[in-house]
Amino acid sequence: MQFISQNANFQELISEKLKGQHFMKHNHFVLSDIQEGKVISQLLIEQIHLQQDGILHGGVISTLCDVTMGFAAFSLVEKGVKVVTSNLSVNFLKPNQPSIFRVEGSVVKPGRNLFFCEAIGLNYQDDQWVETVRASSTMSLIKK
Numbered sequence: 001m002q003f004i005s006q007n008a009n010f011q012e013l014i015s016e017k018l019k020g021q022h023f024m025k026h027n028h029f030v031l032s033d034i035q036e037g038k039v040i041s042q043l044l045i046e047q048i049h050l051q052q053d054g055i056l057h058g059g060v061i062s063t064l065c066d067v068t069m070g071f072a073a074f075s076l077v078e079k080g081v082k083v084v085t086s087n088l089s090v091n092f093l094k095p096n097q098p099s100i101f102r103v104e105g106s107v108v109k110p111g112r113n114l115f116f117c118e119a120i121g122l123n124y125q126d127d128q129w130v131e132t133v134r135a136s137s138t139m140s141l142i143k144k
Contacts (some may be wrong), residue, residue: 001037001105001106002036002037002068002106003036003076003107003110004036004076005036005037005075005076005077005108006076006078006121007077008077008080009079010036010074010076011034011075012033013074013079013118014031014034014039014071014074014075015144016073016118016135018031021067021070022039023063024067027043027048027049027054027060027064028043028046028108029041029042029043029063029064030042030043031068031071032102034071034075034085035075036075036076037071037072037075037076037106037107037110038072038075038104038105038106039068039071039072039075039105039106039131040068040070040102040103040104040105041064041068041071041102041105042068042100042101042102042103043060043100043101043102043138044066044100045061045096045098045099045100045101046098047098047102048064050098054075054098055095055096055098056091056096056097056098056101056123057114057137058090060073060081060106061090061092061101061121061133062088062090062098062135064101064103064121065086065088065103065105065119065121065133065137065139066135066136067069067106067120068103068104068105068119068136069085069106069117069118069135069136070083070084070105070117070119070137070139071105072105072107072108072116073110073139073141075107075116076088076107076110076115077086077141080144081141081142081143081144082141082142083139083141084139084140084142085137085138085139086114086119086139086140087095088118088132088137089134089135089136089137090133090135090137091133091135092132092133093131093132093133093134094123094130094131095132096121096132096133097123097125099123099124099125100123101121101122101123101124101132102121102122102123102124102129103116103119103120103121103122103133104119104120104122104133105115105116105118105119106119109137113140113141114138114139114140114141115138115139115141116137116138116139117136117137117138117139118119118134118135118136119133119134119135119137120133120134121133121136122132125136
């Protein structure tokens with residue numbers, strides 16, 4: 001679905017917000033594409049991201065899905081409006097092997113106070129992108 005941002009400078013605002021996202025920097029999360037209502041993030045999986053059996057930790061996956069959907073919602077709001085997660089659901093479909101993990105987050109339904117978002121998590125395995133995660137969230141808007 002195609003959406004129109006209520007802020008023409010949404011990409012610059014997201015870039016500014018990223019400067020304050022210390023947890024994302026710490027975990028080496030990168031937003032690779034920022035569009036109206038859709039954001040793609042990537043993570044080059046390192047040992048620090050793995051759980052004891054050598055697969056990508058569910059907490060890392062959940063965080064990246066959450067952040068990606070949050071910025072997808074933020075891309076559509078008016079300047080000065082904040083976006084926070086009020087509900088997050090993550091479904092793990094297949095283990096993620098150490099390589100690259102990508103999340104494609106998008107707004108499904110924007111509203112006056114709540115946005116419904118979805119994300120697909122993909123892991124690069126055997127020379128192809130494999131869907132490994134499905135997530136959804138409700139994002140609450142905080143207005144001045």
